[in-house]
Amino acid sequence: MSEKHEYFYKIANHQHEFDLIHQLNYQTFSEEIPQHQKNEHGKLVDPFHHENTYIICLKESELVGMIAVRDNRPFSLDKKIGEVEQSLPIDVKKLCEIRLLAVKKEHRSGRVFLGLAAFLSKYCLRKGYDATVISGTNRQLKLYKQMGFQPFAHMTGNNEAQFQPMYLTKQTFEESLAGRILQPTIPFLPGPVRVSEKVLDGLRNLPISHRSEVFFENLNKATKILCQLTKSKHVQILLGSGTLANDVIAGQLSLETGKGLILNNGEFGSRLVEQADRLGLNFNVLRKNWGVPFSKEEIKASLTDEIGWIWAVHSETSTGMLNDINLLKEISLENGLNLCLDCISSIGAVDLDLTGVFLASGVSGKAISALTGLSFVFHQHEAKPSPLLPRYIDLGVYFENGSIPFSHSSNLLDALLIALEELSPSTYVNIKETHSYLNRVLSLVGFKITTTENIASPIIITIEIPKDISSLDIGDSLLYQGFQLHYESAYLRERNWIQVACVGDYTTTELERMIQILSKVYRYEMACKFTNLISN
CATH class of the missing domain: 3.90.1150.10 (Aspartate Aminotransferase, domain 1)
Incomplete structure (x- = not known):
């Protein structure tokens, strides 16, 4: 795997980077563009230096390009033309100023400018800016326009160094040369994940009633696939996150006699403990260091005559490990225990067999590659409603009403069904x-x-x-x-x-x-x- 890309970009955060920034600032705006006086130090410290965020381009240890972002008022452009909003042809709520765009002469082929523009666009979108403004040197107006900047107001500066106020929005950037060649951000997240165009099309369908025949048919198709996928007898599809599904499981466990044992070797094991506490469950906890697996001997040693159920996380995302589902099923079967599993991160990622598992949770927005918003509770028994539980977390209420006791989303269901049909x-x-x-x-x-x-x-x-x-x-x-x-x-x-x-x-x-x-x-x-x- 060779490294073809010699440039890389970052936000400056080291003192030696700031020293290089002051040098490039001097070379550009004192020597090349006579905007500032020359000095014997060969450095130019921007008056807003401590308020600037610098996006820089490096080649090895050499600084070859930079741009500064600042949102404190007044902007330098405010001082030149008055409050910039009075001259802008667009309405903005959150504005920043771009300054000090500079690239060394020998690196002005376009790649560095486009790389800075791509980095800048993602930075501004993440910060929630509606638009950004800049004083663009009249020597590089064509370049600024290629990045999506649009002129406004009157020219500033003097005969030796003239500057055009310009603005940039998400739309003008996307329509520019730089925006058209910019690749979308690729997620390497456990959720939400990148979804197919077909799944997105499902979300765009005209919403229909959750009481309609079409909705019921689609729901049945989705539940059938989910049950086949996991070898479960039943599954309820809930409108909510995985936390809701685990609360439903905790609600069912509150109806069980006997004490429980929760296995905790990561962040999501800790969350099961918290959810069990909130529902007032009676349980013990077997804790291990994060990422350390449970042995059969340790689990069996934690069992007492009171223990009637075990609750654990299958894929512990916080550390990136799998707890041994076959071991847990074996121990539960040997000791007559109800096994409950958080399968939120494993369903759709591994071949999952929930035969013999009392209750298990899953979601739509992770490995199944649908959209966040639906969760699942898998069960092998016919659940009965209980007046002891709030209706929204009562599995029996869902079971008796075919997963739709309350309002549901046809769009999320359509997207889920498409994603399930794409699984293989x-x-x-x-x-x-x-x-x-x-x-x-x-x-x-x-x-x-x-x-x-x-x-x-x-x-x-x-x-x-x-x-x-x-x-x-x-x-x-x-x-x-x-x-x-x-x-x-x-x-x-x-x-x-x-x-x-x-x-x-x-x-x-x-x-x-x-x-x-x-x-x-x-x-x-x-x-x-x-x-x-x-x-x-």
Whole structure:
């Protein structure tokens, strides 16, 4: 896997980067464009330096291009033409100013400008800006227009350096040369995931009543596929997230006699404990360190005569491991226990056999590759309504009403049905092959993977980042360059982890490009860490 892309982009966050920025600022706006006086230091510090966010382009350790973003008022352009909103031909709610666009002469082939524009567009969209304004030098107006900037107001500056106020919106960028060649962000998330055009078409259908015959037929088709997919007798499709499905399971467990045992070796095991607490369940907890599997001996040692049920997470997404479903089924069968499973991340990602499982949860928006908004509760028995439970979490109410006791979404159901019909045995193979490839290559290039291959869940890979390098900075850098990894959840930030999900029909080019950028950003941050150690 060769690195064909010599440039990479990031947000400046190291002192040596700021020193290089001051130098390029001087070379561009004092020497090339005589906007500022020359000085003996060869550096020009922008008056808004401490308020600027700098997007920079690097080639190895050389700074070859930059652009600065700032949203504090007044803007520099406010001081030149008055409050810019008074001159803008569009209404805006949240505005930022772009300044200091500079690229070294020998790198002005267009690639650096377009790369900065692509990074900038993703940054501005994430920050929620309606528009951005800039004072564009009249020497590069054609270039600015290729990036989507539109002129407004009057020219500023002097005879030696004239500037045209310009604005950029999401629409003008998308219609520009830069916007037309920009590739959409590729998600490497456990959910929501990239969905097919057919699934999106299902969402665009005209909504129909959840009491209509067509809705009922589609619901029956979806439930039949889900039951076949998991070898379950029954499934209820709920309008809500996986948390709702697990609350429904907790509600059913509150009706059971005897005590429970919850297995907890990750974030989502902890969430089961919390949900059980909130429903007032009587249970013990078997805790292990995150990512450490449970042994048969440990589980059996935790069983007492009071224990009547076990509740566990199958695919523990927080660490990227699979808890052994066959082991749990075996122990439950041997001891006459009701086994409940959180299968939210495993359904659609692995061949799932829920035979003998009392209750299990799933969702539409992860490996099934539908849209977020529907969840499932699988069960083998005929559930009865209970006056002890709120109606919305009473499995019996759903069962007696064919999954539609309340309002439902025909659009989400249409999208789900299309996604289910697109699933095939090859889906599991593709996910597993993607996981194996990424696990092997990421390990080879030096990343520390938290979970060994023998217990790994194929849905996701967890990378442990050294504590003195920010996982947020690495994740942000990848996001702004077109690849969205999983890194913003609180439990990941706390541990400085980054995750790469394997659910999606990725091309080899997409996988290679993501690894190249991730490796480049990581190596660069490691080099900066080493340099800082030496200098200190």
